Amino acid sequence: MTSTSTSGGHVTQFNDEHIKSRSLWKDVLFRFSRSPIGMMGAVIVLLLIIAALFGPQLATHDPNMDMNFDLRWAPPSLEHYFGTDELGRDMFSRIMYGARISVQVGLVAVSLATVVGTSLGILAGYGNRWLDELIMRSMDVLFAFPAILLAIAVMAILGRGITNAMIAIGIVYIPIFARIARGEVLRVKNEEFVEVARALGAPDHAIILRHIFPNILAPLIVEISLSLSFAILAEAALSFFALGVQPPEPSWGRMLKEGQQYFRQSVWMGIVPGLAIMLSVMGFNFLGDGLRDALDPKRR
Amino acid sequence: MNYRYLLQRLVLALVVIWGVSIAVFLIIQLVPGDPARVVLGVQANEENIDAMRERMGLNKPVLEQYVDWVGGVVRGDFGNSLITSQSVSEQIGNRLPATVQLAFMSLLIGLCVAFPLGIISALYPNSLIDIVASVISQIGVSIPDFWLGIMLILLFSLTLEILPPSGYAPLSEGVGDWLEHMILPAMTAGLISGSIQTRFIRSAMLEVLHENYIRTAYAKGLRRLTVIRLHALPNAMITIVTIIGLQMTALFSAVVVVEIVFAYPGLGKLSLDAVLDRDYPLLQGAVLTIATIVTFINLGVDMLYFFLDPRIEYS
Numbered sequence: 001m002t003s004t005s006t007s008g009g010h011v012t013q014f015n016d017e018h019i020k021s022r023s024l025w026k027d028v029l030f031r032f033s034r035s036p037i038g039m040m041g042a043v044i045v046l047l048l049i050i051a052a053l054f055g056p057q058l059a060t061h062d063p064n065m066d067m068n069f070d071l072r073w074a075p076p077s078l079e080h081y082f083g084t085d086e087l088g089r090d091m092f093s094r095i096m097y098g099a100r101i102s103v104q105v106g107l108v109a110v111s112l113a114t115v116v117g118t119s120l121g122i123l124a125g126y127g128n129r130w131l132d133e134l135i136m137r138s139m140d141v142l143f144a145f146p147a148i149l150l151a152i153a154v155m156a157i158l159g160r161g162i163t164n165a166m167i168a169i170g171i172v173y174i175p176i177f178a179r180i181a182r183g184e185v186l187r188v189k190n191e192e193f194v195e196v197a198r199a200l201g202a203p204d205h206a207i208i209l210r211h212i213f214p215n216i217l218a219p220l221i222v223e224i225s226l227s228l229s230f231a232i233l234a235e236a237a238l239s240f241f242a243l244g245v246q247p248p249e250p251s252w253g254r255m256l257k258e259g260q261q262y263f264r265q266s267v268w269m270g271i272v273p274g275l276a277i278m279l280s281v282m283g284f285n286f287l288g289d290g291l292r293d294a295l296d297p298k299r300r
Numbered sequence: 301m302n303y304r305y306l307l308q309r310l311v312l313a314l315v316v317i318w319g320v321s322i323a324v325f326l327i328i329q330l331v332p333g334d335p336a337r338v339v340l341g342v343q344a345n346e347e348n349i350d351a352m353r354e355r356m357g358l359n360k361p362v363l364e365q366y367v368d369w370v371g372g373v374v375r376g377d378f379g380n381s382l383i384t385s386q387s388v389s390e391q392i393g394n395r396l397p398a399t400v401q402l403a404f405m406s407l408l409i410g411l412c413v414a415f416p417l418g419i420i421s422a423l424y425p426n427s428l429i430d431i432v433a434s435v436i437s438q439i440g441v442s443i444p445d446f447w448l449g450i451m452l453i454l455l456f457s458l459t460l461e462i463l464p465p466s467g468y469a470p471l472s473e474g475v476g477d478w479l480e481h482m483i484l485p486a487m488t489a490g491l492i493s494g495s496i497q498t499r500f501i502r503s504a505m506l507e508v509l510h511e512n513y514i515r516t517a518y519a520k521g522l523r524r525l526t527v528i529r530l531h532a533l534p535n536a537m538i539t540i541v542t543i544i545g546l547q548m549t550a551l552f553s554a555v556v557v558v559e560i561v562f563a564y565p566g567l568g569k570l571s572l573d574a575v576l577d578r579d580y581p582l583l584q585g586a587v588l589t590i591a592t593i594v595t596f597i598n599l600g601v602d603m604l605y606f607f608l609d610p611r612i613e614y615s
Binding site: 137138140141142143144145146147148149152153155156157158159229233236237240241242243253256259260263264267270271273274277278279281282285286 | 312315316317319320322323324327330331332438439441442443444446447450451453454458549550552553555556557560561568571572574575576578580583587590591594595598
């Protein structure tokens with residue numbers, strides 16, 4: 001009896017020490033590392049980031065200037081891993097440079113959506129009822145537009161180009177972050193630790209920054225990952241419609257449009273950029289799914 | 301029955317449409333610089349720019365411009381195209397049936413894929429069919445709609461040569477021709493929306509299948525098909541209808557893209573053409589029409605809840 005109890009006590013003590021030694025985020029990382037989907041997503045995203053950061057070093061040719069009209073529409077070979085396009089430019093090099101544009105647009109657009117959307121959501125959830133109604137009904141208006149149509153309409157105002165594409169995509173995702181942040185603030189703002197901070201006389205901005213914000217981070221992190229997949233898709237779509245990245249810059253969407261025009265000459269031109277977009281989107285989706293499971297294990 | 305819920309949803313929908321009208325009106329107002337100069341280009345002379353400002357009504361105060369514009373919209377007058385001078389309402393009227401037909405066919409194809417796959421996956425979780433459905437669904441969620449469209453054109457139009465790669469044939473010219481032009485665009489939007497719906501139908505069914513009343517139904521000796529038809533599916537419908545409702549905005553987003561890829565003469569293609577031509581009245585008309593349709597569909601879904609579960613309340 002004593003022995004069992006001691007043994008049990010020993011095991012409990014070990015577990016407590018084990019748990020204490022891991023912080024919340026280490027715990028999340030541990031759970032994430034056990035999610036095959038999440039890890040697959042992390043690997044794909046890592047490869048995409050490497051391609052974006054080291055595109056110029058990895059590219060075998062100049063993506064725009066290195067033209068060879070004798071080698072137009074060449075199939076994949078050891079010289080040109082993904083073949084060549086209608087101007088004889090190396091598709092592999094253009095894909096590498098295109099990764100940089102996709103990641104850049106994704107990061108800027110999602111940062112814009114996260115900062116503006118989260119701020120609006122916090123204001124709506126924490127502020128008075130009128131402010132809440134005003135902000136959330138405005139968000140309902142933005143939700144009434146199909147995402148790509150809203151992006152097209154914003155491009156109509158701002159004009160074509162990569163910077164405006166980033167802003168347009170960011171605006172499309174603002175209501176989603178606002179809705180998530182508001183919902184989370186409503187959940188957290190009446191928790192005891194917030195009431196204690198309020199009772200101790202903490203000002204509103206301190207309560208929001210120190211007590212509310214850290215507690216609404218988890219769903220926002222998941223949404224950031226999922227939004228990055230949408231941003232990459234939307235940038236490709238806008239460039240495909242000739243509204244986003246302008247020639248000769250190698251955007252995946254633009255390359256796909258050119259691929260569609262020259263299908264009869266080269267199938268590769270239409271397949272390779274599409275696969276690059278799909279893999280990147282899949283990577284961020286998988287990463288988002290893995291993060292969701294790791295941050296909120298009850299939802300699995 | 302809680303009719304207050306219906307009334308609240310209707311008022312909310314009208315508020316949203318009013319907000320949408322302001323947002324759409326602001327498209328011209330927010331153009332940096334002089335919208336008339338943007339429409340005519342940098343080489344236009346002052347006389348032409350003044351004439352264009354007059355034509356676009358930009359010389360009036362903003363509030364008066366809005367009242368004039370929204371008054372016209374209410375009467376079904378969206379103004380005239382800046383490029384063709386044709387009535388915008390007429391152009392929208394010509395394109396609207398094509399978009400509605402495409403959206404309906406896409407939804408139909410999506411549901412035909414999603415319901416059987418979602419239900420079977422839920423009935424046999426972690427089985428081979430569940431894994432296959434999950435992989436298809438993941439690909440569907442990640443595949444760019446414009447790329448899937450191109451791949452379908454490559455396969456069915458350029459390689460097999462059995463379906464046209466673009467265009468539209470009105471129903472009045474024969475069902476066969478209409479269907480031939482409809483299949484590829486509807487398949488593109490439908491397969492993507494269906495793969496997303498499959499995930500939600502699976503999880504809604506899985507949740508319901510673990511309920512006590514399902515166990516009781518089996519214990520009474522009912523057959524599996526009867527349990528699904530009479531007990532599981534009706535109870536999963538609230539979640540499923542919610543998802544289908546939420547998906548309608550995404551479906552219309554896919555329809556816009558698909559119309560552009562397949563040169564399908566609907567409102568999505570009209571919107572892009574209007575942006576490329578800087579034809580603002582045409583863009584405003586097309587965007588407002590699509591957003592209003594989406595809002596009314598969402599309202600319809602809300603109404604449907606009411607009949608599926610009369611206990612529902614507005615919060």
